[in-house]
Amino acid sequence: MASSTHRRRPRQDRDFAWRPVRGPLLAVAAVAGVALLVTLIVAFRPGGSGGGGQDPAGSASAAATAAGAPERASASSSPTSAKPSPAAPSPTASRRASSPSASATPSAASPARQAATGTARTPATTTAPAPGRIRPGTTYDGVATAYDVGDGDGACSYGPTSDVMTAAMNTADYETAKACGAYVSVRAAGGAPITVRITNECPAPCAVGQLDLSRQAFAKLAPLSAGRIAITWSLLSPATSDTVSIRYKTGSTQYWCGIQAIGHRNPLARLEVRTGGGWLALTRTGYNYFLSEQGTGCGSEIRLTDIYGEQLVVPALAVRPDTVQRTGLQFTRH
Template sequence: MASRSHRRPLRRRRSALASAIALASVALLVSLVVALRPGDGGRPDTVRAAAEPSTSPRASATPTEPKAKAKAKPQSKPKPRPKPSEVSPTPARTSASAPARPSPVGGPRSAPRAVSGSAPLAGRIKPQVSYDGVATHYDAADGDGACLYGPSPDLMVAAMNTTDYETSKACGAYILVRAANGASVTVRITNECPSPCAPGQLDLSKQAFAKLAGLSAGRIPVTWSLLSPSTSETVSIRYKTGSSRHWCGIQALGHRNPLARLEVSTGSGWSRLTRTEYNYFLSPDGTGCGGSLRLTDIYGEQLTVDGIALRPDAVQPTRVQFARH
């Protein structure tokens, strides 16, 4: 009896101890499972979330979290949203913005306002420009020359070097010539001075050269410039020898300013004639011969001449003259 009563408590203690160990083991296991469970704040899950953002729906745990992320999203986008002005415009926008563009027609640059003295049709010789050169002299005889104006009672004439003669464009120009000693003379271009006359050189009649220096000087430095003189004369017209309804040459004389163009009427408009080196404008097929003429000077002024008969070699005066500049 004594032995049985001694063994029974031992078995009870062993059983209690085993139960306690089992319970502790289960508790430890449960703790480990809970600790390693994702999304519960354990360290392994925290490290993974920092390295790789979770795509689980649990990332949006509360209703307000998506709104907060939506506000911050544009700041993290690599490219900004295009502005309305960066989008291809529609036809309506194009027409609305068109008035802001500079107009290709008009304005100070495309249509400069003419000022006094400007000569849009001038060639090498321009008004209000002083040219340097030399003056020589020649025997002008009766004052006629390459311009074929004919004899002149006024021998204040000069021959222009070939370069500035410019295929007779200098014919009839009035030039003010100044010498280094202060003397000056006004001459009319009636002739051409061929080589060796250099650009800028004037070959004056002996009478004109004598106004600047003694003829023995032979050659003197000068400056010269274009003039638009006062005159009481009007322009005259002359048809060349041999002119007819089938061919004609037309010449203008006594014009105050250099002549830039001569045109003939065609009935439906104006036809510009070609100027020769002997200062006639030719109509090789007879167009406009005997009809109305239109003259234009280097300043752009136009004069219309009517009633000129087709009479070769006859100088016929008109009632018109170019304005003075």
């Protein structure tokens, strides 16, 4: 029993020895626990200064912005205030509506799409070629002189004619026979206009804008004694009962040919012949024939284009030199 008592005594002695200080230790522990709990609550409460004084929500927002993501609404914003007002579209919606890809892509049934499709399908017959010096709807200033036309033949190679209301065009505006066959309205100051057809070229010293009229035509504007008068002139697309004719030049064969169009209402911009590879444009000469030096297309279909872009297709004609062959075709009046 002594042994048992002996074993208990040290415990009782320790208990006795610690009793005087147990109360203060428990108090200190309690205070420390409370302090720790307070510290944890302060550290992790919303808006606290945990993480080195940086707002975790703010850190996430900054990181998202740096990564290119849209910025989140602040925690204080309500769901209602975060939604865009119907009266004020969001910037994203505005950019989308005004983006080139959205505005430049009409629906399949929209007028813009239909107009673009119609333009793309416009036949070549309405595509005007590059305009020459003499343009429709333009009035030109110049001077008029007079000359004796003789039998009416001239640089345009139309041959003799009884038509005396003709004129020779200055070299610049003659433009390698592009003016041949053009009808021109000519007016002197204070007078009535007259209409003449270009059948010849007036070389230097004729100046740009100058017309050398037949004597008969000049006399309708002023006395021949005037010699030289100021005029204005412009291109016409007149009414006519005539139709276009085709003439092969003297010496033409299937191996070489020159082709001329006669009687066209509007100035001629191009003459093409049908070949195995399509249409071939022939070169125009100053004497108003279109040449096929190698005979390509001689005797085949002929396509004529006026300065307005209208095209006439003439069926294949036999190569008959110096013979006028009627087509029954005519360009539209403008």
